[in-house]
Amino acid sequence: MDSPTLILNAMLISLLMGAATVSAPAVAQDAPRTFTISPDYRFTEENGEALYNATCAGCHMPDGKGAQGAGHYPALADNPAVEAAPYVILNVLHGRKAMPSFGDEMDDDQVAAVVNYTRTHFGNRFTGDVTPSQVRSLR
Numbered sequence: 001m002d003s004p005t006l007i008l009n010a011m012l013i014s015l016l017m018g019a020a021t022v023s024a025p026a027v028a029q030d031a032p033r034t035f036t037i038s039p040d041y042r043f044t045e046e047n048g049e050a051l052y053n054a055t056c057a058g059c060h061m062p063d064g065k066g067a068q069g070a071g072h073y074p075a076l077a078d079n080p081a082v083e084a085a086p087y088v089i090l091n092v093l094h095g096r097k098a099m100p101s102f103g104d105e106m107d108d109d110q111v112a113a114v115v116n117y118t119r120t121h122f123g124n125r126f127t128g129d130v131t132p133s134q135v136r137s138l139r
Contacts, residue, residue: 048117064122077122
């Protein structure tokens with residue numbers, strides 16, 4: 001990974017984590033969960049797992065169990081609230097409390113993919129796939 005990409009990743013992670021300091025080497029250590037932003041500041045990942053790792057895992061943790069420290073990042077694992085697909089879609093699109101919105105950085109297909117991933121992993125086994133048209137209707 002080239003240096004400008006590492007710096008961009010570190011800056012974005014810092015922004016998403018409330019301006020915490022993240023060094024480029026720390027980001028480089030975590031290469032499996034790196035992500036890329038296109039020139040127009042949109043995520044390029046397409047599948048739910050890659051999008052989760054790029055946008056959610058930093059706060060909700062790779063295992064979806066959440067975290068507490070400088071803030072409270074609720075668990076997505078075994079979370080009955082995740083069953084309500086519109087609730088999850090709205091949170092991804094518009095953010096909630098300290099959670100940033102990702103509606104401007106993801107298209108409808110990407111939002112549907114990350115919501116479906118969250119609803120079917122981490123002990124969640126909720127049925128009914130979210131579609132891009134459902135996401136579009138909640139934008």
